[in-house]
Amino acid sequence: MNGIKCKKLPKSFYTRGAVTVAKDLIGKVLVHKFDNKILSGIIVETEAYTGKNDPASHSFIGKTKRNGVMFEEGGKSYVYFTYGNHYCFNVVTGKKDRGNAVLIRAVQPLEGIDIMRKNRGTDDMYNLTSGPGKLAQALGIDKKLYAADLTGDIIYLTESGNAGKIRISRSKRIGISKNTEKLYRFFAKDNPYVSKVNIKTLLKNDSR
């Protein structure tokens, strides 16, 4: 039972382009009902991936078994497993067959913080959800949520009361090697729960 304004985001929120949705997602709340408990966090960092125009996107190469849900209409979840250890959570956006998605890179823990600590095996608040692999682990997100309906009751996103107060910055994306010039990363300025970025990562993208 989350107190204040918790209006679920409608389907129409998701059927727009990935870049627009990525920006609008900053300050929204990600909710997962896990083991009959509510786990939630305020989204503070996202990245847009725009399908066939975007060599960095998983959907760039066309539809495969792995990325299939990216080609559905916006409003589903795309969860993928990478580097042998990590799940990452994405929101599918745009119209059918566009292959657009937004990677949720960091959230600020809101509800169920004790469970998140247990899931992550640390008590450090700033290390619970400050990265795409970390937040998936903290919120208990895995392959079972692949293609889940984001307007359903298991995993969904809501409005929050104070979204208007957040200042949004943008930058190049992190951890990719193609199409690195695009400013498709959005994050809440000066928020300590944003993923820790080594300046050199951005410089490295820059110089090559």
Add this chain to the structure above:
DNA sequence: CTTTAGATCGGCT
């Protein structure tokens, strides 16, 4: 404090 290397596995270029 900064930097590097290793872990680890599913999907495919």
Add this chain to the structure above:
DNA sequence: GCCGATCTAAAGC
């Protein structure tokens, strides 16, 4: 076989 929309631990300065 190869590589990745990452994270962590441990070595280096």
